[in-house]
Amino acid sequence: MIHKFSQGDLYFLLDINSGSIHVVDEIIYKILDYYPEKEKEEVLEILSGKFKVEELNIAFDEIKELRKNGQLFTEDTYVYSPAFVNRKPVVKAMCLHVAHDCNLRCKYCFASQGDFEGTRSLMSAEVGKKSLLYLVQNSGTRKNLEVDFFGGEPLMNFEVVKELVDYGRSLEKEYNKNFRYTITTNGTLLTDEINDYINENMDNVVLSIDGRKEVNDTMRYFVNEKGTYDNIMPKFKSLVSKRGDKTYYVRGTFTKYNTDFSKDVIHMANNGFRLTSIEPVVTEAKYDYALDESDLPKIFSEYDKLAEEIINRHGTEKEFEFFHFMNDLTQGPCIIKRVSGCGAGSEYLAISPEGDIYPCHQFVGDEDFKMGNILKNNLDDSLTKQFKDANVYTKEKCKECWAKFYCSGGCHANAYNFNGDVNKPYELGCEMEKKRLECSIYIKAKTLLGGE
Numbered sequence: 001m002i003h004k005f006s007q008g009d010l011y012f013l014l015d016i017n018s019g020s021i022h023v024v025d026e027i028i029y030k031i032l033d034y035y036p037e038k039e040k041e042e043v044l045e046i047l048s049g050k051f052k053v054e055e056l057n058i059a060f061d062e063i064k065e066l067r068k069n070g071q072l073f074t075e076d077t078y079v080y081s082p083a084f085v086n087r088k089p090v091v092k093a094m095c096l097h098v099a100h101d102c103n104l105r106c107k108y109c110f111a112s113q114g115d116f117e118g119t120r121s122l123m124s125a126e127v128g129k130k131s132l133l134y135l136v137q138n139s140g141t142r143k144n145l146e147v148d149f150f151g152g153e154p155l156m157n158f159e160v161v162k163e164l165v166d167y168g169r170s171l172e173k174e175y176n177k178n179f180r181y182t183i184t185t186n187g188t189l190l191t192d193e194i195n196d197y198i199n200e201n202m203d204n205v206v207l208s209i210d211g212r213k214e215v216n217d218t219m220r221y222f223v224n225e226k227g228t229y230d231n232i233m234p235k236f237k238s239l240v241s242k243r244g245d246k247t248y249y250v251r252g253t254f255t256k257y258n259t260d261f262s263k264d265v266i267h268m269a270n271n272g273f274r275l276t277s278i279e280p281v282v283t284e285a286k287y288d289y290a291l292d293e294s295d296l297p298k299i300f301s302e303y304d305k306l307a308e309e310i311i312n313r314h315g316t317e318k319e320f321e322f323f324h325f326m327n328d329l330t331q332g333p334c335i336i337k338r339v340s341g342c343g344a345g346s347e348y349l350a351i352s353p354e355g356d357i358y359p360c361h362q363f364v365g366d367e368d369f370k371m372g373n374i375l376k377n378n379l380d381d382s383l384t385k386q387f388k389d390a391n392v393y394t395k396e397k398c399k400e401c402w403a404k405f406y407c408s409g410g411c412h413a414n415a416y417n418f419n420g421d422v423n424k425p426y427e428l429g430c431e432m433e434k435k436r437l438e439c440s441i442y443i444k445a446k447t448l449l450g451g452e
Contacts, residue, residue, distance in 0.1 A: 002073065003402030004032055007304070007442040013072075014441075016402050020071040023445050027051050027059040035063070036073065078405070089346040089388055090140035095361045096131055097352050098123040098160055099152035104186050104228065107219045108253060108281050108289060111152065116352070116365035122157040123353040128164040130374045131351045136175045148182045150350075150361055155189040165201050182206065184251075186220070187232035195239040199246065207236045210252035211264020211278065218257055219289070233271070240273060249323060252278040255289035259298045262305040269313075269320035277323035280432055282414050293428065300435045307439040311446045325440040327406060344412050345371070345387025359387050362413035387412065387422065395423045397430070407433045 001016040011029040013022040030050070034043045044056055066072035101120040102111075132147070139145055147168065149161050161183070168179040183198060184206040198205050209232060210216040217227025240248055250273045254261035261278050268276045280299070283290050291299070306322055313319040342348055345359030352364055355374040363369040372378040392398040392409045410433065414426035 001076075001400070001402060002032065004029060005438050007307075007438060008446065010442065010445055012438075012441055012445070014402060015066075015072045015074055016405065017076045017078075018071055018074040019405065020066075020074075021441060022066070022071070023449075025059070027055055028062060031056070031059055031063065035060075088140075089343065089384075090142050091135055091138040091347060091349060092142045092144075092343070093146035093148075093348040094131060094135045095148045095150050095348070095350040096123065096128055096164070097151065097350060097361065097364060098128065098149050098154045098164075099157045100353050101156055102152040102186070103156065103188060103222065104153070104220060105223055105225075106221070108255060108283055108287075110282070110362060111364075118365055120152075121353040123160060123351075125160050125163045125167075127351065127353065127355040127374060128160060129167050130355065130377075132164060132168050132171060132179075134374055134377070136171050136177050139177065143176065144178050144180060146180050146182070148184065148361075150184055153186055153189065154183055155185055155194065158189075158194065162197065180204070184208065186228065187235050188222075188228060190232075190235040190239060192238070195235070195242065198239065199243050202246075204247045204249070205239070205243075207232075207239070207248060207250045208252070209233070209236065209250055209268070210254070211258070211261065212267050215258045215264055216252070219253070219255065237272060247275065249275050249277045251276075251323075253281050254278050255281040256291055256295060257289050259291075259295055260302065262302040262309070265306055265320075265322060266309060269309075269318065274320045275323070276320055280429070282417070282426070282429065291428065293431075296428075296431055299432060303432075303435050303439050307443050310443055314447050324436045325443055327437060327440045342408070342411075343387075346384050359383065360413060362411075362417075390422045395425060397425050397427070401430070401434075403430075403434045403437055406437050 003014040003016060005012050006029070011024050011026055013024045013028065013032065014020070015022075027047075030047060031043055034046060038046075040060055044053060047056055063072065097116075099122050100111075100116055100118060101122065102109075135145055135147070149164075154161060165181060168181070172178055180203040181201060182204040183202050186208045208220070209229070210219055213227070213229040216229045220228050222228065236250065250268050252261075252264060252268075254264065258264060265276050265278055280291055281289060285292065307325065310320065310322060310325065342360070344363075348360060349371070350358045350361045350364050351374055352358065355376075356364075357371040357374055357379060358364045358366070358369055359371065369383065371380045371383045390409065390412060392401075392404040395409050398404045398409050407430070410425040410429055412422040414429055415424055416422050418426045
């Protein structure tokens with residue numbers, strides 16, 4: 001399987017199964033409109049009016065060499081890989097919902113403004129400690145373990161967060177593990193003291209803001225309906241200015257209200273945030289801010305604008321990175337991740353304040369996906385198996401998709417929420433993911449070529 005596309009002044013050729021990416025000339029690009037379905041002689045006849053025959057023959061020789069070197073029209077070997085076939089998932093990441101409460105009432109919140117359609121509550125230290133202990137005891141030989149402090153707004157339960165960080169450090173020594181902590185915050189409760197703690201103890205921090213003031217304050221506001229931008233922007237700047245080389249992201253959401261979202265990303269970059277992310281809203285069509293297929297041309301155009309802006313700023317003091325363009329184009333060393341994705345329900349679990357176990361943070365509150373309770377130390381193996389077995393080979397739409405080994409089948413929660421089946425991908429998300437991948441490849445090529 002191959003995929004080819006053009007962007008800017010470049011032509012790209014991807015060999016999906018080997019992961020090879022080639023920048024090619026127009027001749028090879030055009031030949032592959034017909035080859036290998038048509039024989040060489042027939043292709044020569046079709047294209048001889050546009051290109052010289054000797055140029056076409058040289059191009060065919062190059063294609064032949066790529067095939068010989070295993071870089072074009074290769075077979076899929078992942079499905080037979082022992083690492084995939086014989087995999088035994090271990091829990092390597094956990095999302096701790098330390099607060100099912102929030103001081104904001106964001107219009108698009110998938111968590112129902114923080115309570116996940118349940119009782120507003122805070123996680124106890126006991127539940128958190130039991131969760132971390134479960135993680136280390138079920139992580140096999142995996143050394144690095146990911147823990148995300150999530151909400152609602154986790155800073156509403158900050159003392160428990162600190163207690164759990166300390167407890168995790170004690171487990172590291174006992175079990176020879178390394179916790180990598182992340183906290184996701186709306187920023188309203190940040191203080192200098194909290195900023196210092198986060199910068200010292202959190203390997204990553206996700207700072208929620210949608211971009212321009214008018215965009216952010218339309219969707220993200222306090223209980224009294226006052227927007228958050230003026231409150232959080234100076235706090236985020238202060239935190240990031242002291243963060244050094246530790247990772248962070250300012251993360252926003254774009255909706256039908258701001259399909260010109262490249263302006264929001266650039267606004268954040270212009271305010272000194274070098275690591276940015278903005279996600280498409282995923283919600284029911286009944287809401288006036290929901291995205292639909294008619295928005296795709298505009299969304300694609302915005303991704304193109306962002307790609308050009310990143311290229312133009314590359315190597316300057318104004319450069320920035322966009323999370324969705326930061327793809328590992330070598331496909332990385334992990335076959336299982338390429339085929340199965342995030343590992344929700346098998347390698348990744350979410351824990352509610354009451355200790356209920358779910359496949360991921362987006363399933364929390366859905367009784368059909370409650371897998372057990374951490375305090376009772378029970379786990380429903382049937383749900384674990386269901387998620388473990390969901391991969392690009394069980395999803396019909398993924399089997400023939402060129403992006404499958406990059407997106408790994410997409411988000412299980414989005415698939416279920418839109419199609420009632422974790423094996424039926426959310427198609428609007430698929431189209432955006434493919435466009436982002438093309439942009440990331442284009443950016444890599446242009447920056448390696450020095451913008452030429």
